[in-house]
Amino acid sequence: MINQATDLIKENKPQYTYQHIIIDEYQDISYSRFNLIKEIRELSGARLICVGDDWQSIYRFAGSDISLFSNFEKYVGTYEQLFIEQTYRNSQSLIDITSNYIQKNKKQIQKNPKSKKKHLENPINFVYYSQDNAEEALINEIQGLIDKNGNKPILVLGRHSFDINEFIKLTPNSKIKYHERSDKLEIKGFEDVDIKYITVHKSKGLEADNVIVLNLKNHLLGFPNKMTDDPMLSLLLSDDEKYRFAEERRLFYVALTRTKNEVVLLIPNNASLFAEELITDNAFLFTVTDEKPSKTNCPYCKTGQLLIRHNSFNNNQFLGCSHYPGCNQTFNNIEILEKTILCSSCRSGFMTKRSGRFGNFLGCTNYPKCTNTIKLQ
Numbered sequence: 356m357i358n359q360a361t362d363l364i365k366e367n368k369p370q371y372t373y374q375h376i377i378i379d380e381y382q383d384i385s386y387s388r389f390n391l392i393k394e395i396r397e398l399s400g401a402r403l404i405c406v407g408d409d410w411q412s413i414y415r416f417a418g419s420d421i422s423l424f425s426n427f428e429k430y431v432g433t434y435e436q437l438f439i440e441q442t443y444r445n446s447q448s449l450i451d452i453t454s455n456y457i458q459k460n461k462k463q464i465q466k467n468p469k470s471k472k473k474h475l476e477n478p479i480n481f482v483y484y485s486q487d488n489a490e491e492a493l494i495n496e497i498q499g500l501i502d503k504n505g506n507k508p509i510l511v512l513g514r515h516s517f518d519i520n521e522f523i524k525l526t527p528n529s530k531i532k533y534h535e536r537s538d539k540l541e542i543k544g545f546e547d548v549d550i551k552y553i554t555v556h557k558s559k560g561l562e563a564d565n566v567i568v569l570n571l572k573n574h575l576l577g578f579p580n581k582m583t584d585d586p587m588l589s590l591l592l593s594d595d596e597k598y599r600f601a602e603e604r605r606l607f608y609v610a611l612t613r614t615k616n617e618v619v620l621l622i623p624n625n626a627s628l629f630a631e632e633l634i635t636d637n638a639f640l641f642t643v644t645d646e647k648p649s650k651t652n653c654p655y656c657k658t659g660q661l662l663i664r665h666n667s668f669n670n671n672q673f674l675g676c677s678h679y680p681g682c683n684q685t686f687n688n689i690e691i692l693e694k695t696i697l698c699s700s701c702r703s704g705f706m707t708k709r710s711g712r713f714g715n716f717l718g719c720t721n722y723p724k725c726t727n728t729i730k731l732q
């Protein structure tokens with residue numbers, strides 16, 4: 356239909372009197388829409404103003420082409436570029452993590468977003484759960500957010516519309532019901548709270564006080580959805596992006612930035628590439644946690660949590676990885692959980708209190724392999 360409209364304009368050359376054409380969400384424009392605008396612009400001589408964010412271009416499957424944004428001059432001619440870098444929704448700590456994450460793809464336009472919102476210590480929470488326990492895991496996190504922030508709206512996001520099914524038991528005693536028409540998640544005990552479930556695509560432009568993202572699993576239909584980079588699909592879709600999972604990365608960026616406060620990532624046993632990458636890149640940030648010792652990540656496998664375990668021989672306590680036997684990392688110093696300082700040198704040990712000839716200091720648990728120390732005043 357759009358192509359037909361363009362042809363009609365070319366044929367009939369209507370007299371337009373527009374002085375300005377303003378396009379919002381320009382990052383999602385397709386060639387056919389662009390050609391339509393081009394014709395109207397040429398006939399009217401209107402000034403073109405395009406507003407958009409290439410970090411949020413997520414409609415390639417529907418024909419949009421990010422090169423119309425990134426190669427703007429090639430398609431539009433001489434232009435002036437202005438940046439809006441002040442943001443009002445997310446905390447600076449979240450912006451720092453998400454901006455680094457999205458700009459790892461050097462094809463994305465480099466930007467430096469800033470926030471004046473108050474500091475948030477842990478903007479992203481990684482929650483591991485077993486798929487047999489999915490319902491309980493989701494309800495626990497909702498309870499946690501309500502305990503922290505009160506009855507504020509919660510947006511639950513899935514990569515696919517069916518991602519929610521894993522959390523709904525097919526028995527009459529299921530505590531979670533999903534009303535597809537209204538997007539409402541009705542959860543026993545939380546009837547007063549506005550909880551919605553939608554896909555990340557649908558969440559574009561929306562926001563909520565708190566966000567939970569489902570399905571961070573390493574699977575063909577996980578997040579990233581691995582089918583999107585299929586070479587066969589590239590034959591049908593526009594623009595071949597070299598960066599692996601470039602579009603899925605932008606989609607994940609959209610998911611992470613819908614929150615006004617924190618975002619919870621629900622990760623089943625096989626953590627997705629994106630979840631693992633975030634943890635690896637921000638290990639320092641995510642390991643400092645006093646209140647939730649059980650969420651300290653294992654510095655070896657990065658995706659397990661360090662848990663207190665008992666040695667059955669001598670009943671001594673030690674820390675073991677939740678992914679044992681997959682990961683057999685242990686630490687004898689359980690005080691690591693109280694004050695977690697990941698070693699900045701080897702990044703696989705923790706800094707623990709030691710005493711030496713010159714007094715107390717922090718030394719790496721990997722000593723003698725790692726000799727990193729921090730002086731204590």
Ligand SMILES: Nc1ncnc2c1ncn2[C@@H]1O[C@H](COP(=O)(O)OP(=O)(O)OP(=O)(O)O)[C@@H](O)[C@H]1O
Binds near residue numbers: 411
């Ligand atoms: N000048 C401002 N002062 C205070 N708050 C603002 C201002 N501008 C926008 N906001 C708030 O910031 C939030 C995000 O605004 P808006 O949805 O317009 O941004 P956006 O750029 O379209 O975001 P996105 O593209 O990520 O969806 C909203 O809650 C809005 O009310």
